Amino acid sequence: MKLTSGELKEYALSVGAMGCGIASIDRFVDAPDGFSPTDVYSKCKSVVVMFRQMPTGAILAENPIPYTHAAYQMYEELDRLSMDMLRFCQSKGVNGVIIPADVPYLHWDEEKKHGQGILSLKHAAVQAGLGMMGRSTIFINREYGNMVYLGAILIDEELEQDPLCEDFSCPPNCNICRENCPQQAIGEMSVDQKLCREHSFFKAGRGWDLYNCNICRRLCPLRLGKS
Template sequence: MDSNYIKKLAYSFGADVCGIGSIDRFKDAPKGFHPLDIYPEAKSVISIGKHFPASLFAANTKAPYTLVKNKSVQLLDDIAIKLTFHIEDQGYKAIPIPSDEPYEYWDSENKHGRGILSLKHAAQACGVGCIGKNTLLVNEKYGNRLYLGAVITNIELASDALSRNLCIESCNLCLKSCPQSALDGTTIIQKKCRQSCISSTPGGGFIYSCYTCREVCPFSKISSDS
């Protein structure tokens, strides 16, 4: 199995983007959140993504965005699990990484959660894009309009070229637009963001109530017009 074979599989299962990074690309991963902490025989990480329609930003309600986000998370998990089974069928091992929570790490004082692997850092290490000042992944084709998933495997796969820096140097639109001042250009203060980003609905559900830092990014708008 080589990288092209894995990528073709990922696309056939519904991924919109797929990149691959060997384990040596993860030297800077924090202790406890390295692919080897999850699976000690890991040799490569496969990053997958699904984009969402730019039209969601034109709606006067956040319900459509919430629908697509929830569905995309399910689809990415399905793709990761299908890849896992397929890799196993070829005699290798693979570990699917959840596309969203549950957080096994939770700092209750700072309301700061971490997934078992940072999907955006994994995507950057796999050449899918770069992390912008809003701390979201910026992809050449889809801008910030991308949700992410990943699979860790013991197959030695060739890495994709790393992305150039796509975030516009003179831009700070996402920083200026955040209603909670949760962004400083390199990190996100989750405690502040959580006060805006998810809200309960009167009927007992929840809604993604803020995604301004995605919406204002000119890179997303440019790519959505193309």
């Protein structure tokens, strides 16, 4: 029973995805060595990316706990969604592996506080036609803005891929994220993770990791999508 892109997307939406896109492995030829889908799963032929939107009010709390907790819940939701997708693929005779929505990292530079997931989900989402990379390097979806969280699976079936989103970009000359970053960590389509993490993350009592800054996400004129 051959799996089609249409039925896989339909299933994704039925189990909670708010969007789903597919990219052929051919779109990842320029991925850094060690971070290509085939470095994770050598039989990968298609990268399937899904997203859900964080409730948008979570970012407005003055206390860091609500946003931090919402972010952790989003990662769990995306991982559950990815596992459901893999079980569906399995029922169709297609094998695949999950890409974690967050940690663990395999690559971590302690000095630079620079981490890389086994696959860049935001780059994969762009290649799957779900949106674009903002100047802040945050992924932005046309309808749901920059409040989306991503998950992905790699499968060994070649499916019809989605067209790239080439008519959607940051507003011309908009530099709100860069100008308002308290660490001046945002460069030309890059972020100094050490500068960012020094301000954005801190450990509270009992060692809890908390998110302490979301200015670039909150002030973005596309935070809630393109009106």
